[in-house]
C-alpha cells in the first residue's frame with residue numbers, strides 16, 4: 633500500500649506538530665512509515681485524520697451558514713411558521729445522523745480490513761526472533777532450526793532490508809509492549825503466553841522502539857533499537873554474533889576477564905566461550921558491537937559503561953543491576969575487556 637501524495641507532504645509536518653518533533657538522530661515516528669505494516673497503520677491514521685478534518689470543516693460551515701441565514705431572515709422581517717421550522721430541524725438532524733452512521737461504518741470496515749491485513753502471516757521466508765521482555769530490557773534470541781546457529785543478544789535487533797521479520801514474544805515478569813513506530817504498531821508481551829507480530833523494513837536505517845505498556849519504574853527507559861541493513865551486511869552480523877566471544881589479547885583485557893568471571897558480573901550475565909553462563913541479565917558475548925547500553929538509555933562508550941557498572945541506580949533507579957564498587961585498576965581492566973567483545 634503506497635501513501636497518497638498528500639500524506640507524503642503532510643506526514644513530516646504532522647509528525648512535527650502532533651508529536652512535538654521527537655525525531656533526533658534515530659527515526660521514531662508512526663507518521664513516517666518505512667515498511668508495509670507501518671504503512672497500513674499510517675494509512676488508517678491519515679484516513680481518520682482527513683475524514684475528521686472534513687467533518688469539522690463541514691460542521692462549522694453549516695453552523696455559520698445557519699446563523700447567517702437566520703440573521704438575513706430577521707433583517708427581512710420574515711417569520712417561519714413553527715411547523716415549517718420543525719420540519720427543517722428534523723431534516724437537518726436526520727441528515728446529520730445518517731452521515732455520522734455512514735462515516736462510523738467506513739471507519740469500522742477500514743479498521744477491520746487493516747487489522748486483517750496486519751495479522752496475516754508474512755509472505756516469504758521470515759527471520760524469526762524470540763523477543764522476551766524483562767524489567768527493563770529486551771532479550772532477543774535469533775531462532776534457527778540448528779541449535780548451534782541460535783544466538784542471543786539484547787536491546788538491539790539487526791534485520792535485513794526487504795525481508796519480513798517475525799517476533800515471537802513473551803515476558804519474564806510483567807506485561808510489556810513492543811512498539812517500533814516506523815516499522816509496526818504495538819503488540820503486548822505477556823508472561824506465560826506467546827504473542828507474535830511481524831514487520832519489514834524497506835529502507836536501511838536505525839529505528840528506535842519503546843516499551844509501550846507501563847511496566848514499572850523504568851518503563852520509560854526500556855528502549856529498543858532496530859538496525860535495518862542490506863542482506864549481505866546482516867549476514868555478516870549474524871556470522872559474527874554466532875561466534876563465541878574473542879579471547880583477551882592483552883594482559884589488561886585478561887585481567888578484566890578475571891574480574892568479570894570472579895566477581896558479581898558472572899552471577900547475572902553470560903559471555904559465550906567463557907564460564908559465565910547466567911541469564912538473569914543481558915547476554916554480553918558481543919557487547920562491544922552494540923551502539924547503546926542499558927536498553928538504549930546511553931551510548932555505548934567507555935565512560936558510560938564505567939558509570940553504569942559502578943552506579944547503575946543513578947542511571948535507572950530501581951534497575952535490577954546492583955552497584956559494583958571496584959578498585960580503579962580492576963574497573964579499567966574490566967572496561968578494556970568488555971570493550972574487546974566485538
Ligand code: CUA
Nearest residue numbers: 808843847851
Ligand atoms: Cu516494559 Cu514498559
